[in-house]
Amino acid sequence: MHAHLPSSSGSLTERRKAETRLDIARTAAALFVENGLRATRAEDIARAAGVAPRTLYRYFATKEEAVAPLFAAGAQQWAEAVREAPAALPVRDALRHAAERALAADDTGAVESLEWVRSLLRMAGESAALRAVWSDACHGSEQTLVTVLAEREGRSGASSLQLRLMAALASAAVRVAVETWAAGDDPAGSPAGPAALAGRCIEALGDFRRP
Numbered sequence: 001m002h003a004h005l006p007s008s009s010g011s012l013t014e015r016r017k018a019e020t021r022l023d024i025a026r027t028a029a030a031l032f033v034e035n036g037l038r039a040t041r042a043e044d045i046a047r048a049a050g051v052a053p054r055t056l057y058r059y060f061a062t063k064e065e066a067v068a069p070l071f072a073a074g075a076q077q078w079a080e081a082v083r084e085a086p087a088a089l090p091v092r093d094a095l096r097h098a099a100e101r102a103l104a105a106d107d108t109g110a111v112e113s114l115e116w117v118r119s120l121l122r123m124a125g126e127s128a129a130l131r132a133v134w135s136d137a138c139h140g141s142e143q144t145l146v147t148v149l150a151e152r153e154g155r156s157g158a159s160s161l162q163l164r165l166m167a168a169l170a171s172a173a174v175r176v177a178v179e180t181w182a183a184g185d186d187p188a189g190s191p192a193g194p195a196a197l198a199g200r201c202i203e204a205l206g207d208f209r210r211p
Contacts, residue, residue, distance in 0.1 A: 011045075014156045018021055018069075020051070020055075020059070021059050021060075021069045022069045022070075022073065023049055024045065024046075024049045024051065024056060024059060024060070024069075025066055025067050025068065025070045026070070027045055027048045027049040027066075028040070028045045028049075028063065028066035028067050029067050029070055029116045029119075029120060030048075030116075031044060031048060032067070032119070032120065032123060033047055033116060033119045033120075035062070036123075037123045037127055037130065039128075040063065042056055042057070042062070042063040042066075045063060045066055050079070054207065055081065062079075062129060064129040064130045064132075064133050065129075065133055067120055067130075067133060068099055068133050068136070068137060070116065070117070070120075070176040071117070071133065071134060071137030071138075072137050072140060074102065074103075074113070074117070075137055075138070075140060075141030075144065076141075076144065077102045077148075078098055078099060078102035078103075078141065078145075078174065079144045079145055079148045080099075081096060081097070081098035081101045081102050081155065082094055082098040082101075082145065082148045082149070083148045083151065083152070084150070085097050085098050085152075087152070090207070091149065091152065091153060091166060092202060092206070092207060093201070094152065095166075095170045095202050096198075096199050096202040096203060098201060099170075099174050099177075099195070099198035099199060100195045100196075100198060100199050101171075101195075102195075103174075103177075103178070103193070103194040103195035104189075104195050105187070105188035105189035105193060105194075105195065106189075110117055110188075111188050111189070112161055114193075114194060115188065116189040117178065117182065118181070118182040118188075121134065121178070121179060121182040121183075122182060122183075138171060138175050139182065140170075141171055141174075142159075142167050142168055142171040143167075145166075145167040145170060145171060146163050146164055146167040149166055149167055150162050150163050153166075169205050170202060170205070173198065173201035173202045173204070174198045174201065174202070175192055176201055177197035177198035177200070178194050178197075178198070181193060181194040181197055182194075
């Protein structure tokens with residue numbers, strides 16, 4: 001998932017805060033990958049990011065939470081891709097199209113972001129705190145997707161139950177795809193990369209028939 005900057009909407013102060021959070025997140029991820037989660041202190045992250053420790057703790061309660069914006073940025077990118085998918089596409093096709101776009105290893109920055117995610121998810125296997133950060137990001141993605149799907153499908157009379165079920169299934173499919181890829185060694189842009197796996201997982205969900 002690409003770690004792009006948040007939307008330009010909102011006040012200048014809000015955008016600067018979001019940029020600072022993402023800068024800290026990138027720094028934390030790089031240090032975790034280079035030195036290991038246990039060996040990296042919050043103070044190390046703050047120093048490398050060029051902020052005071054109190055600034056870091058103003059944004060994040062723990063060092064593990066410092067990478068949350070990276071996970072959240074990828075989730076937001078997927079939701080936006082669903083929103084921008086052609087309106088004529090059936091919901092499953094729109095979800096697959098969006099997941100493949102959000103997880104595409106189409107440039108050096110995207111590959112780097114995906115490799116960070118792979119490393120962080122491997123670390124999460126031994127860190128309950130980092131697993132909780134990933135879980136919260138996945139849940140947040142699901143909640144955002146409910147809103148996006150309501151915009152797309154609301155006109156067709158889809159119920160709240162249907163929308164929540166679609167979002168939950170799609171979010172689980174993408175999570176399984178990313179976690180499966182992260183557990184292996186296949187390149188991000190390969191046929192076994194996260195974009196390809198996400199497409200296959202969403203395809204396997206069927207046509208989202210009404211319950």
